[in-house]
Amino acid sequence: MYKNDSVLPFFGLLFAVALWMMAYFDGQHLAMLLGHAPEELSGGQIGLITFGAVFFIYGVMGYVSYWLEGEELRPGRHEASNSLWAGVAIVLLLILLVALAGVFTQTIIYWSTEGPVSTGFAGRLAGYILLDMAAILVVFKKYFVAEVVVAEDEHSEVPW
Amino acid sequence: MYRWFDERLSLSRFNKKFLNKAFAVHHSYFIGEIALFAFITLVITGIFLTFNYEPSIRTVKVAGKAVSAAYASVLYIDSLPFGRVLRSVHHWSASIMIAAAFIHLLRVLVSGAYKRPREINWFIGLLLLVVAIVTSFTGYSLPFDAFSATATSIGYGIGTSIPYVGEWISQIIFGGEFPTLHSIPRVYALHVLWFPLILMAILGMHMLVMVKQKHTQPNYARKVAPGRILGVPLMPQQAYMSTVLFLLYLAVVFFIAGAYIAHPIEVYGPPTASTPAVKPDWYLIWVYGILQIIPGDLKIPLPFGAVMNSEFIGSILVPGILGLAAVLLPFLDTRSTKMRYMELPTKHPVRTGVTFALLAFLITTTLAGWKQELGLSAGQLWFIILGSSLLTYLVVYYAIIFFWGRPSKEDAGAV
Numbered sequence: 001m002y003k004n005d006s007v008l009p010f011f012g013l014l015f016a017v018a019l020w021m022m023a024y025f026d027g028q029h030l031a032m033l034l035g036h037a038p039e040e041l042s043g044g045q046i047g048l049i050t051f052g053a054v055f056f057i058y059g060v061m062g063y064v065s066y067w068l069e070g071e072e073l074r075p076g077r078h079e080a081s082n083s084l085w086a087g088v089a090i091v092l093l094l095i096l097l098v099a100l101a102g103v104f105t106q107t108i109i110y111w112s113t114e115g116p117v118s119t120g121f122a123g124r125l126a127g128y129i130l131l132d133m134a135a136i137l138v139v140f141k142k143y144f145v146a147e148v149v150v151a152e153d154e155h156s157e158v159p160w
Numbered sequence: 161m162y163r164w165f166d167e168r169l170s171l172s173r174f175n176k177k178f179l180n181k182a183f184a185v186h187h188s189y190f191i192g193e194i195a196l197f198a199f200i201t202l203v204i205t206g207i208f209l210t211f212n213y214e215p216s217i218r219t220v221k222v223a224g225k226a227v228s229a230a231y232a233s234v235l236y237i238d239s240l241p242f243g244r245v246l247r248s249v250h251h252w253s254a255s256i257m258i259a260a261a262f263i264h265l266l267r268v269l270v271s272g273a274y275k276r277p278r279e280i281n282w283f284i285g286l287l288l289l290v291v292a293i294v295t296s297f298t299g300y301s302l303p304f305d306a307f308s309a310t311a312t313s314i315g316y317g318i319g320t321s322i323p324y325v326g327e328w329i330s331q332i333i334f335g336g337e338f339p340t341l342h343s344i345p346r347v348y349a350l351h352v353l354w355f356p357l358i359l360m361a362i363l364g365m366h367m368l369v370m371v372k373q374k375h376t377q378p379n380y381a382r383k384v385a386p387g388r389i390l391g392v393p394l395m396p397q398q399a400y401m402s403t404v405l406f407l408l409y410l411a412v413v414f415f416i417a418g419a420y421i422a423h424p425i426e427v428y429g430p431p432t433a434s435t436p437a438v439k440p441d442w443y444l445i446w447v448y449g450i451l452q453i454i455p456g457d458l459k460i461p462l463p464f465g466a467v468m469n470s471e472f473i474g475s476i477l478v479p480g481i482l483g484l485a486a487v488l489l490p491f492l493d494t495r496s497t498k499m500r501y502m503e504l505p506t507k508h509p510v511r512t513g514v515t516f517a518l519l520a521f522l523i524t525t526t527l528a529g530w531k532q533e534l535g536l537s538a539g540q541l542w543f544i545i546l547g548s549s550l551l552t553y554l555v556v557y558y559a560i561i562f563f564w565g566r567p568s569k570e571d572a573g574a575v
């Protein structure tokens with residue numbers, strides 16, 4: 001709560017892993033050891049995975065914020081450190097994005113014409129596309145967007 | 161083109177005033193944003209679902225089997241390309257919205273951000289959590305599978321248990337005694353129109369008040385820019401961060417939703433006379449757990465022939481008391497100055513201890529939902545619930561004192 005550090009995001013990720021493991025061992029893994037194929041998640045497992053997902057997103061985003069915005073803000077304009085390698089990384093990520101979008105389109109066409117595709121595969125594909133887009137934005141902001149920090153009057157006229 | 165609009169709408173003036181608005185930076189603010197993005201995802205995926213869903217329990221034939229039209233239409237959604245994944249994303253997003261709103265509420269609680277002048281937003285946030293849970297619950301009945309029919313009938317029973325007005329309220333929500341022909345259309349209208357509209361209105365108010373009053377800031381800002389809002393402008397910095405968060409949120413949810421279909425109606429099947437009783441979804445299991453450990457035949461008579469039965473006490477009275485305590489919390493703080501900076505939980509051992517004790521209470525009452533599977537008696541579970549809550553408070557309180565020392569007089573006086 002003192003500054004934008006990486007301590008709580010670290011614990012966020014730790015909790016995410018712990019909750020995920022609890023959900024995994026709560027039924028799925030044990031059922032498989034017993035020779036059963038569990039067909040659905042229990043309410044408890046859904047709860048554990050849900051909190052795990054929230055902590056995971058929070059933890060990753062906390063680290064992203066720590067990397068992009070730093071621990072403490074200082075008023076003023078801080079120019080971005082333009083980097084050739086960052087530009088190359090963005091181009092590569094864009095090529096990957098086009099490739100993944102192509103595979104996704106083909107998957108949907110296959111699903112429509114030939115029959116169902118594994119939901120796990122389709123979900124992962126959509127997830128990779130979204131992650132790739134997020135990564136492009138992160139790299140672009142870090143290396144090509146100047147950081148402006150303002151110290152606004154707390155009685156500003158926004159929104160009234 | 162921009163100039164054309166600018167000449168007519170003074171956009172540059174709007175940009176100067178609103179898009180430069182300072183947003184304080186702290187990772188804990190992302191939790192509230194996760195709840196917001198979950199809601200946006202729910203609306204988008206919900207629109208897709210409404211295009212294909214039929215809110216009716218008239219009987220239709222699917223592969224020679226008689227099922228309700230609602231159930232058949234969800235089977236149809238699952239058969240569409242990517243349809244099953246999108247329905248699963250909708251389901252997971254509902255869960256994540258509730259979880260994120262709850263953790264956000266805990267963050268506000270442990271950092272003292274509910275204090276003057278933010279009491280109004282604390283009340284709005286509490287209301288938001290309750291409406292989100294009710295909205296999510298109304299979505300349960302819609303697929304009309306074995307799980308949803310039994311879970312919704314439990315909700316109907318809880319509604320009717322409210323003294324004097326329960327029967328009336330339940331029949332308005334469910335269009336008569338659940339399940340009738342009118343139940344699904346009625347709940348559908350509530351789930352896709354009225355509750356989302358109410359949620360949008362409350363969310364809008366929540367954010368408007370937040371923008372007006374500003375975030376409580378990280379403590380270091382007190383030294384860097386005292387009395388001012390230290391932050392980054394909405395455009396472009398804050399917009400970049402929010403977009404990254406939304407994309408990351410969607411990526412994680414698509415991964416999970418594809419791997420785990422949260423509500424596989426093909427597995428549950430349509431409701432039958434022999435459908436077993438089921439547990440509610442995770443965010444209501446703690447209520448179900450309380451119902452498991454209070455006597456089922458408990459009845460407290462009220463004037464004019466009404467009674468408070470165990471269903472009402474366990475599922476409405478106890479959560480209601482907790483809600484009332486949360487509403488009264490800001491009034492325990494009698495400061496006359498404005499709260500500008502987040503408080504450190506380690507400087508408020510009582511409040512932090514109570515927050516963790518509340519968590520222990522919710523976790524152990526949730527465990528009580530598995531009373532039969534655990535093979536424990538109601539007395540043993542009461543001992544575990546009360547004992548672990550008390551023990552958690554003491555451990556957290558003394559751990560803070562041991563590691564961070566006693567709070568100063570000024571901090572100790574504030575709750």
